[in-house]
Amino acid sequence: MVILARLALAGMLALAACGPRRPTHVTIDPGLAALVAPDTVMLAGIRFDRLRQSRFYQKLLAAGPKGGIGQYLREAGLDPNGDLWEGLIASDGKEAVILLRGRFSAMGLEPKLERTGAQRMAYKNYMLIGDEQLAVTFLNPSTAAVSRAAVLRSLLERRNEFTGLPRALEDRIRTIEPENQLWGVAIGGMPPLPEEALQGDWGNFAQLLERIRGVTAAAALGDGVTITGRAECASPEDAETLETAARGILGLARLTLRDRPGLASLSDLVAVSRQESRLAIDASIPPEVLERLLEEMRRTR
Incomplete structure (x- = not known):
C-alpha cells in the first residue's frame, strides 16, 4: 500500500509539472512577433483584453479622455475597447507601425474609417483602407496593421524576410513582470x-x-x-x-x-x-x- 501511495503521489506531481506554467514575463502573440522588422529599436505592448478588466481603466473610460493611441485607432476604424485583444507598436526610430490581434472577421474586414478621403488601395494580395497618411490592412481575420500607407507597403514587401524579435529587445522584454498590461522597451x-x-x-x-x-x-x-x-x-x-x-x-x-x-x-x-x-x-x-x-x-x- 505504501508503494502504491508513493507511486500515486509521484504520478500527481508529474501531472502537475506537465500542466501549464505561469509566464515569468510578458509575452507577445507569435503572429505579431513575426511582423517585427529586424531594424526595430523600440517596441511597446498593450494587452487590451486584460486592460479592460482593470477597474481603473473602466473608470478612465468613463472620464472620457481623448487623443493618444485610442484616437489613432478609432480614426483607422478600429475600436480599442471592442474586439482588440493585443497591440504591439514597433518603430525603427523614424517610422512606426501598430500591429493588432483581434476579432476582425466580425467587421467584415472593412472598418468604417473616421477620415475624409478614405479609399481602398490594392497592394500585392492585400487591401489598404484609408489614405496615404493613415491606413489599415488586414493580413488575416485576426491580424491587422495600422500606419502610413508607405510603411504598410514596406511591411507587406519585407515580411517574409523577418526572423523574429531583435535579440536585444527580446532580452529586455524577458525582464518585465507578466502582470503588466502596458510595457515598452527601447535600445x-x-x-x-x-x-x-x-x-x-x-x-x-x-x-x-x-x-x-x-x-x-x-x-x-x-x-x-x-x-x-x-x-x-x-x-x-x-x-x-x-x-x-x-x-x-x-x-x-x-x-x-x-x-x-x-x-x-x-x-x-x-x-x-x-x-x-x-x-x-x-x-x-x-x-x-x-x-x-x-x-x-x-x-x-
Whole structure:
C-alpha cells in the first residue's frame, strides 16, 4: 500500500509539472512577433483584453479622455475597447507601425474609417483602407496593421524576410513582470531631432535623453497603478545627470500641485534611484489618488 501511495503521489506531481506554467514575463502573440522588422529599436505592448478588466481603466473610460493611441485607432476604424485583444507598436526610430490581434472577421474586414478621403488601395494580395497618411490592412481575420500607407507597403514587401524579435529587445522584454498590461522597451540612443525641436528648454531635455542607451518600462493597472522604469546610460556621470533632472522635475511637480490638496502627494509617490550607469523610477499610485485624478479629468473635460 505504501508503494502504491508513493507511486500515486509521484504520478500527481508529474501531472502537475506537465500542466501549464505561469509566464515569468510578458509575452507577445507569435503572429505579431513575426511582423517585427529586424531594424526595430523600440517596441511597446498593450494587452487590451486584460486592460479592460482593470477597474481603473473602466473608470478612465468613463472620464472620457481623448487623443493618444485610442484616437489613432478609432480614426483607422478600429475600436480599442471592442474586439482588440493585443497591440504591439514597433518603430525603427523614424517610422512606426501598430500591429493588432483581434476579432476582425466580425467587421467584415472593412472598418468604417473616421477620415475624409478614405479609399481602398490594392497592394500585392492585400487591401489598404484609408489614405496615404493613415491606413489599415488586414493580413488575416485576426491580424491587422495600422500606419502610413508607405510603411504598410514596406511591411507587406519585407515580411517574409523577418526572423523574429531583435535579440536585444527580446532580452529586455524577458525582464518585465507578466502582470503588466502596458510595457515598452527601447535600445540605442534617441534618434536625431529636427533643429527647431532643439531650441530652449526642450533642446536641453532632448540632450538629456540622448544620454540614454536603453529603456525598459511597464505599468500594471488594477484598482491602483504600479509603474516601473529602468534606463541604462552611457556612463555613471550621464546617469547622475539624468537623476538630477528627474528629481528636478518632481520638485517642480510638487510646487505645481501644492495648492491642490487631493493631488499634492502625487509626486511623493515617485521614487528615483541610481546604481552606477542605471537609473530607476518607480511609482505606486493608490486608488484614492487615482480617483482624484479622474475627478480633475472630469472637471476639465
